[in-house]
Amino acid sequence: MTQSYQITLLPGDGIGPEIMAVAVDILKVVGKQQDLTFEFNEALIGGAAIEAVGDPLPKQTLDACRQSDAVLLAAIGGYKWDTLPRHLRPETGLLGLRAGLELFANLRPAQILPQLIDASSLKPEVVEGVDIMVVRELTGGVYFGQPKGVFSTETGEQRGVNTMAYTVAEIDRIGRVAFETAQKRGGKLCSVDKANVLEVSQLWRDRITDLSSEYPDVELSHLYVDNTAMQLVRWPKQFDTIVTSNLFGDILSDIAAMLTGSIGMLPSASLGADGPGVFEPVHGSAPDIAGQDKANPLAQVLSVAMMLRYGLDQPTAADKIESAVLTLLEQGYRTGDIQSPGTKVLGCQAIGETLIQNLNQG
Ligand code: NAD
Numbered sequence: 001m002t003q004s005y006q007i008t009l010l011p012g013d014g015i016g017p018e019i020m021a022v023a024v025d026i027l028k029v030v031g032k033q034q035d036l037t038f039e040f041n042e043a044l045i046g047g048a049a050i051e052a053v054g055d056p057l058p059k060q061t062l063d064a065c066r067q068s069d070a071v072l073l074a075a076i077g078g079y080k081w082d083t084l085p086r087h088l089r090p091e092t093g094l095l096g097l098r099a100g101l102e103l104f105a106n107l108r109p110a111q112i113l114p115q116l117i118d119a120s121s122l123k124p125e126v127v128e129g130v131d132i133m134v135v136r137e138l139t140g141g142v143y144f145g146q147p148k149g150v151f152s153t154e155t156g157e158q159r160g161v162n163t164m165a166y167t168v169a170e171i172d173r174i175g176r177v178a179f180e181t182a183q184k185r186g187g188k189l190c191s192v193d194k195a196n197v198l199e200v201s202q203l204w205r206d207r208i209t210d211l212s213s214e215y216p217d218v219e220l221s222h223l224y225v226d227n228t229a230m231q232l233v234r235w236p237k238q239f240d241t242i243v244t245s246n247l248f249g250d251i252l253s254d255i256a257a258m259l260t261g262s263i264g265m266l267p268s269a270s271l272g273a274d275g276p277g278v279f280e281p282v283h284g285s286a287p288d289i290a291g292q293d294k295a296n297p298l299a300q301v302l303s304v305a306m307m308l309r310y311g312l313d314q315p316t317a318a319d320k321i322e323s324a325v326l327t328l329l330e331q332g333y334r335t336g337d338i339q340s341p342g343t344k345v346l347g348c349q350a351i352g353e354t355l356i357q358n359l360n361q362g
Helices: 016-032 046-053 059-066 090-100 115-121 166-185 199-214 225-234 246-258 298-311 315-330 349-360
Strands: 003-012 036-042 071-073 105-111 131-137 143-152 158-165 188-193 219-224 243-244 265-271 279-280
Touching: 003 016, 003 046, 003 059, 003 349, 016 036, 016 071, 016 105, 016 279, 016 315, 016 349, 036 105, 046 090, 059 090, 059 105, 071 090, 071 188, 071 298, 105 166, 105 188, 105 246, 105 298, 131 246, 131 279, 158 199, 166 243, 188 199, 188 225, 188 246, 219 225, 243 246, 265 298, 279 298, 298 315, 298 349, 315 349
Parallel strands: 003 036, 003 071, 071 279, 131 243, 188 219, 188 243
Antiparallel strands: 105 131, 105 265, 143 158, 265 279
16 A cells, blocks of 8 residues: 655755755655655745745744654755844754754764765774764753753852753653664664763663663663763774763764764754654755755755654665665765765766666666
């Protein structure tokens, strides 16, 4: 039976519309092959929404996202809007979208593709075969805990305060996403905390340990965050799936991503409890190359694969897209940002056309 999905498309700004066009074409082709139909609804966000209606996240956009099965976002932002008051900036639209959909889990893969191994700053033998997923808690922890602010002490001195806090419910829901993610991957989960110093981390460790009895097929380990930072650059192959809090995840996901060395290749997923997830590249709107057919659409295309795997539970369709990307790299095609001697540089559109040929031949 044909499975049908409603997808909200948010092309946004800069290179967003160019890379989104490629992603949608790919989704249509893989849909035909896998007997999936997609109904697309395009909506405004970021600078494009500010220009059209004076609001970086119009209500119609959030409503459309809430009613869909998944949201595919490209990128927002640009120099033009950098001086607007904060509530009118493109980034405010993005944060509003994450809050509005209650996206508490952020999944950032860092995979070394053999064809791009030289893009990493680490030695090939250290990074070869690296395939890590960082699951970061996104709506709690020290970025949101109360009290927060800058207060005056009794002596009149200013004192800045942030509070790292997690409830059991918050830990459990991110824990479950992480265990389920590990089940779909290599079956290993490393929970990262600072339980030797922080009480909140001890609770985190205790809860994740308790949850593990529900996932006997996942091998759980624990590591302190400082050690994890070292291990990621020392021997990253030891990791499969990592779960951690908001602050630690912010830092560790960037370290893990940079093992790959190429920002135009990195997808991400943000998931909520039961509503639609948002799937988007890690990179921004790259205004310096917008409209020149120079953008690398692969992070966007790999975000489509994440949407199929983690948002719509269609792993075969996701596999097909990822393998078309690998074939394209194997064929020696690159965009300018990842070119190296001996490779052939193509524009954004031509990369999309080649991917479609690969999908049709795969
Ligand atoms: P950026 O990621 O847009 O660009 C950094 C550099 O990487 C640029 O040289 C750019 O040309 C290059 N680059 C990025 N993506 C590429 C791709 N797909 N193909 C080829 N080259 C690529 O970051 P920035 O320059 O710091 O920010 C530009 C704008 O994007 C800002 O307005 C910023 O606020 C916004 N931004 C948005 C997001 C998002 O939408 N999630 C994330 C980061 C930055």
